[in-house]
Amino acid sequence: MSATPTVPKRLPTDWKSDAMRKRIARRYAAERRFKLAGLLAVGLSAAFLAFLLFSMLGNGLRGFTRTEIAVQVDFPASPLLLDPNAITDQALANANLPMVTGAVVKKALGADAEEWVSPTAWTVLRDRIKADPRILGRIETIKLPASTAIDLAAKSQGSPDAEAAVNRLSKARLISTGFNWGFLTLSDGTDPTQVGIWGAFKGTLLTMLVTLALSFPVGVATAVYLEEYARKNWMTDVIEVSINNLAAVPSIIFGLLGLSIFLNVLHLPRSASLVGGMTLALMTMPVIVIAGRNAIKSVPPSIRDAALGVGASPVQVVFHHVLPLALPGILTGTIIGMARALGETAPLLMIGMRAFIATPPGGITDPATVLPVQIFLWSDEVSKGFVEKTSAAIIVLLVFLLAMNGLAIYLRNKFERRW
Amino acid sequence: MKHIALLAATTAAALTLAGCGQQSGGAAGGTRDQIRAVGSSTVYPFATAIAEMFVQGNPGMKSPIVESTGTGGGMKLFCAGVGAQHPDIADASRRMKKSEYEDCQKNGVKDIIEIQIGVDGLAFAESNKGPGFKLTPKIVYEALAANPYGKGPNKAQTWKDVDPSLPATAISVFGPPSTSGTRDSLAELILTKGCETDPAMGELKKKSEDEFKATCTRVREDGKYVDSGENDNLIVQKLAANPNALGVFGFSYLEENKDMLKDVSINGVEATYETVSTGTYPGARPLYIYVKKAHMTAIPGLQAYLNAFAANWGPDGALAKRGMVAAPEAVRKASAEAVKSLTVLDGSQLK
Numbered sequence: 001m002s003a004t005p006t007v008p009k010r011l012p013t014d015w016k017s018d019a020m021r022k023r024i025a026r027r028y029a030a031e032r033r034f035k036l037a038g039l040l041a042v043g044l045s046a047a048f049l050a051f052l053l054f055s056m057l058g059n060g061l062r063g064f065t066r067t068e069i070a071v072q073v074d075f076p077a078s079p080l081l082l083d084p085n086a087i088t089d090q091a092l093a094n095a096n097l098p099m100v101t102g103a104v105v106k107k108a109l110g111a112d113a114e115e116w117v118s119p120t121a122w123t124v125l126r127d128r129i130k131a132d133p134r135i136l137g138r139i140e141t142i143k144l145p146a147s148t149a150i151d152l153a154a155k156s157q158g159s160p161d162a163e164a165a166v167n168r169l170s171k172a173r174l175i176s177t178g179f180n181w182g183f184l185t186l187s188d189g190t191d192p193t194q195v196g197i198w199g200a201f202k203g204t205l206l207t208m209l210v211t212l213a214l215s216f217p218v219g220v221a222t223a224v225y226l227e228e229y230a231r232k233n234w235m236t237d238v239i240e241v242s243i244n245n246l247a248a249v250p251s252i253i254f255g256l257l258g259l260s261i262f263l264n265v266l267h268l269p270r271s272a273s274l275v276g277g278m279t280l281a282l283m284t285m286p287v288i289v290i291a292g293r294n295a296i297k298s299v300p301p302s303i304r305d306a307a308l309g310v311g312a313s314p315v316q317v318v319f320h321h322v323l324p325l326a327l328p329g330i331l332t333g334t335i336i337g338m339a340r341a342l343g344e345t346a347p348l349l350m351i352g353m354r355a356f357i358a359t360p361p362g363g364i365t366d367p368a369t370v371l372p373v374q375i376f377l378w379s380d381e382v383s384k385g386f387v388e389k390t391s392a393a394i395i396v397l398l399v400f401l402l403a404m405n406g407l408a409i410y411l412r413n414k415f416e417r418r419w
Numbered sequence: 420m421k422h423i424a425l426l427a428a429t430t431a432a433a434l435t436l437a438g439c440g441q442q443s444g445g446a447a448g449g450t451r452d453q454i455r456a457v458g459s460s461t462v463y464p465f466a467t468a469i470a471e472m473f474v475q476g477n478p479g480m481k482s483p484i485v486e487s488t489g490t491g492g493g494m495k496l497f498c499a500g501v502g503a504q505h506p507d508i509a510d511a512s513r514r515m516k517k518s519e520y521e522d523c524q525k526n527g528v529k530d531i532i533e534i535q536i537g538v539d540g541l542a543f544a545e546s547n548k549g550p551g552f553k554l555t556p557k558i559v560y561e562a563l564a565a566n567p568y569g570k571g572p573n574k575a576q577t578w579k580d581v582d583p584s585l586p587a588t589a590i591s592v593f594g595p596p597s598t599s600g601t602r603d604s605l606a607e608l609i610l611t612k613g614c615e616t617d618p619a620m621g622e623l624k625k626k627s628e629d630e631f632k633a634t635c636t637r638v639r640e641d642g643k644y645v646d647s648g649e650n651d652n653l654i655v656q657k658l659a660a661n662p663n664a665l666g667v668f669g670f671s672y673l674e675e676n677k678d679m680l681k682d683v684s685i686n687g688v689e690a691t692y693e694t695v696s697t698g699t700y701p702g703a704r705p706l707y708i709y710v711k712k713a714h715m716t717a718i719p720g721l722q723a724y725l726n727a728f729a730a731n732w733g734p735d736g737a738l739a740k741r742g743m744v745a746a747p748e749a750v751r752k753a754s755a756e757a758v759k760s761l762t763v764l765d766g767s768q769l770k
Contacts, residue, residue, distance in 0.1 A: 091479030119740070123475070159678065190741070195685075244469045267504060270455075271484060356467040358474065358482035359453075367453070367484045377487070380652060382464055382675050382742055 066180035067146040077218025087176040098124040104373040115307040118193040148385035192385025199360040203368030210277020219288030247286035255347030271367040284337040291333020295326035335408035454483035458493025498523035530712035540670030540695035541702035543683035548662040560609030560613025565637040594667035606636035671742025
């Protein structure tokens with residue numbers, strides 16, 4: 001037995017002493033600094049987001065409008081040789097409508113007015129004649145889309161010539177700017193006044209459908225197997241590591257894979273949304289597996305035990321209890337994975353979706369393009385009118401993304417259960 | 420439970436669809452009812468414009484698909500073989516190379532029709548606020564080469580270092596990347612010409628073609644030449660922001676952005692429509708499309724598509740309105756003849 005060491009008598013902490021006060025002040029200051037740093041980080045990201053949104057909306061909202069010029073078309077007096085009783089597509093194509101439109105516009109608005117309407121304005125005349133051949137016997141005022149120069153000037157940023165033309169037209173009340181429905185219903189084109197997002201939008205929908213159809217069942221099945229059935233050994237570890245690695249592989253690699261396997265070995269059609277969807281499915285699947293495993297893991301074991309206890313088979317436990325309860329988590333993961341696939345361009349360039357496709361795809365094997373690739377293509381166009389169309393297309397893509405993320409939150413809230 | 424059943428049903432339906440697609444589209448010997456073109460990003464806007472006119476003039480036909488892959492990438496796809504899964508047309512901003520022609524022959528693409536659709540100017544431009552450069556191929560070469568005349572790394576920092584008549588501003592040139600046809604033209608039309616002003620280079624060419632090529636066309640990589648991707652609009656924006664920089668891109672971009680940019684004369688020749696068309700501007704280059712003769716009957720509308728090109732490549736045609744420069748009349752005549760009688764390209768003419 002040794003003598004107990006003498007413990008020095010401990011004084012109670014003097015909270016009022018200078019040293020202590022200083023320490024407390026320092027702690028509060030550190031707290032405030034941390035809060036401020038967090039606030040700054042949030043502010044910075046919000047500022048970037050706001051900047052992105054403002055610049056997009058500033059440029060892009062104009063892309064949703066178009067300028068039209070009202071032109072009085074005197075069909076009987078025009079140099080148009082068409083029989084109102086025999087209007088066919090071929091007859092209209094042979095009628096030299098572009099020239100006729102130019103002549104009509106010149107007659108109505110003056111010699112230099114031919115440049116004011118869009119080079120594809122004649123398609124408006126064609127559609128009107130097709131819809132009602134009797135128009136050929138009447139004088140009618142038809143609104144024709146303005147050319148890019150006039151369109152930009154009417155939205156106040158044009159060249160002096162175009163500005164003067166717009167002034168003249170607006171004095172005569174012939175010019176109007178309205179919502180450009182064509183932007184939502186037409187497809188890619190070469191004249192910025194007559195392009196639309198529909199073809200790319202439909203291509204995106206088809207591609208996403210293929211991606212979902214392939215990656216969701218495979219992803220969920222993998223997650224269920226790995227969580228519920230797989231024995232814990234080195235094989236499952238290897239699979240787990242591989243899937244986690246796959247989730248972090250740069251997307252362009254998947255594009256190269258798609259090119260060499262789907263196109264060169266399997267000979268699937270180039271530029272088709274089928275191949276695009278398959279390539280993106282490879283990219284999305286690991287995300288779904290990881291999200292799915294976490295969701296399944298978070299289902300309490302008591303539920304499994306209870307189900308087994310009342311005599312359910314393991315398959316019944318999984319499909320009647322575990323999967324429905326894990327579904328909100330799986331769906332959230334799926335939609336986040338899909339949203340990433342939605343914004344992907346790089347892998348799709350490799351499989352030929354960077355193309356001019358003016359006919360909207362009719363099925364998944366038809367050549368198609370997708371929204372991000374369309375944006376990429378338009379950003380490289382020569383004509384200035386495409387600048388605002390590019391921004392407008394970005395807005396459409398952002399709205400699409402917003403809708404998908406909104407759906408993810410809705411699904412999570414609807415199906416979420418607490419234990 | 421209901422949700423899962425629904426999901427499973429949708430999935431099954433979609434998978435069946437995918438399966439069908441594989442059968443119909445996957446066959447190597449299948450047919451195709453729309454034209455497919457691949458190739459140069461410079462020809463892309465013209466090929467798409469003609470595609471649009473082709474559809475308007477031939478109602479009921481599907482719109483041709485034009486893919487922008489760059490000339491080299493397009494040639495590779497074009498020469499991969501004959502059949503529905505291979506493209507019908509290759510757009511090119513330079514002539515087909517001998518090696519590419521041989522590749523075509525090897526893969527069974529025997530008869531190729533060569534059609535020159537017009538001319539594109541490789542334009543040098545600066546911002547409207549720029550100092551007004553006057554260049555020659557020699558100056559450009561000495562300013563941009565990685566190893567001028569094989570005498571060691573390029574040390575020129577300012578334009579004055581290259582030529583005393585130029586301002587003492589730092590060399591800064593925005594241009595296309597090495598995968599671009601525009602870059603090939605820069606190397607061939609400007610750099611090689613500048614390089615050849617030195618007689619020693621002529622001897623080098625005789626001695627070793629490869630070494631000559633490396634010396635004359637390799638561009639410096641120390642940041643004086645800024646590779647700006649395939650996006651020519653980006654170069655336009657960069658120039659507008661940097662008055663002392665020079666840009667290299669297609670002539671049509673210069674035309675479209677006259678309010679921000681002005682052209683830079685080379686050998687005293689300004690880049691205008693006339694000088695580019697006649698080839699007096701040193702940066703002018705021909706634009707081609709290559710068509711497989713074997714596809715002419717198999718693909719509906721291919722002849723009509725070529726006819727639409729021929730109808731619109733004149734000086735008043737729709738392509739000129741979009742920034743292409745019409746070829747001289749003799750060339751246009753020869754091309755029109757090629758479209759009409761489908762003259763097959765003689766590979767021995769190629770380099």
